[in-house]
Amino acid sequence: MKGATRAYVRDGQRGITVVEADAADLAEIIALDARITGFSRAEFWKDLFRQLETSKTLCVLVAKSSGKMIGYALGEVRSWPVRAPACGWLYAIGIEKEYRLHKFASALMTELISRFKKSGVGAIRTVIDVDDSLLMSFLRSFGMTAGPFVELELTLDRS
Amino acid sequence: MIELASRPDEYIPAQELAKLYQISQSHLVRILHALTRANIVTSARGPGGGFAFCGNAKRVTLYDIISLFETGWPNEEGDNMQTGNPLAGELSRVLNEVDRITSATLRSVTVQTIINSTRRPSPFRPISKHLSQAL
Numbered sequence: 210m211k212g213a214t215r216a217y218v219r220d221g222q223r224g225i226t227v228v229e230a231d232a233a234d235l236a237e238i239i240a241l242d243a244r245i246t247g248f249s250r251a252e253f254w255k256d257l258f259r260q261l262e263t264s265k266t267l268c269v270l271v272a273k274s275s276g277k278m279i280g281y282a283l284g285e286v287r288s289w290p291v292r293a294p295a296c297g298w299l300y301a302i303g304i305e306k307e308y309r310l311h312k313f314a315s316a317l318m319t320e321l322i323s324r325f326k327k328s329g330v331g332a333i334r335t336v337i338d339v340d341d342s343l344l345m346s347f348l349r350s351f352g353m354t355a356g357p358f359v360e361l362e363l364t365l366d367r368s
Numbered sequence: 369m370i371e372l373a374s375r376p377d378e379y380i381p382a383q384e385l386a387k388l389y390q391i392s393q394s395h396l397v398r399i400l401h402a403l404t405r406a407n408i409v410t411s412a413r414g415p416g417g418g419f420a421f422c423g424n425a426k427r428v429t430l431y432d433i434i435s436l437f438e439t440g441w442p443n444e445e446g447d448n449m450q451t452g453n454p455l456a457g458e459l460s461r462v463l464n465e466v467d468r469i470t471s472a473t474l475r476s477v478t479v480q481t482i483i484n485s486t487r488r489p490s491p492f493r494p495i496s497k498h499l500s501q502a503l
Binding site for chain 2: 345355
């Protein structure tokens with residue numbers, strides 16, 4: 210899902226630039242993700258960036274302000290085991306804590322939606338923690354609602 | 369209340385709201401007074417008076433509103449009906465599952481989201497027969 214770099218300007222003051230991540234962003238995105246989530250996933254991101262080199266479906270966007278990385282969004286166009294048409298998947302979106310409520314996440318989401326639309330898919334899906342009201346509320350503000358699928362799980366007895 | 373929030377610069381008489389939604393005016397006034405006590409709605413007397421939304425539409429959720437009127441719901445403790453009856457316990461677990469989903473949904477829908485959703489094309493696409501058969 211390659212697309213042109215697009216710049217967003219908020220209130221004519223703080224420039225928000227959303228760009229596709231490249232290899233030079235790897236160290237910064239690992240550090241940013243660790244600060245946001247509270248745990249390091251260096252191997253996850255390294256593996257993801259290796260996939261990015263050849264993938265036509267993965268998309269990692271980063272939001273920057275004055276050259277500093279403020280947030281990221283990870284998505285992909287893919288089918289899945291139930292025989293539903295391919296759709297855009299939002300896997301993760303994260304913003305540096307002190308920059309929240311400054312439209313960085315909105316800029317990332319807007320760009321990701323734009324790229325999903327251009328790829329021709331008819332829907333965007335994600336799976337989030339049922340108790341994460343803040344994220345759910347943010348996604349609903351873009352018009353996302355409950356879809357036709359529900360996640361079920363079985364806790365396995367490992368004794 | 370969402371009607372009030374969608375018309376942010378207006379004081380709307382209870383009579384007009386009652387007529388618009390075809391509900392009892394006296395019942396509506398009781399609801400509006402409860403919302404006023406919760407500082408979500410404000411009121412003004414006299415000509416041009418009525419009720420107005422005064423909360424933060426981007427922060428007030430449906431849960432905030434419903435919980436003003438539905439005390440004790442949902443059961444956040446996850447009551448498992450300690451009756452010793454396993455069937456009652458399992459039924460209680462299912463009902464708690466429903467409550468948890470309902471609560472999460474209501475907590476995530478803000479007044480502003482409701483207003484915005486009415487202004488964009490409906491995203492609802494009924495599940496296709498083909499897809500339902502595939503599942």
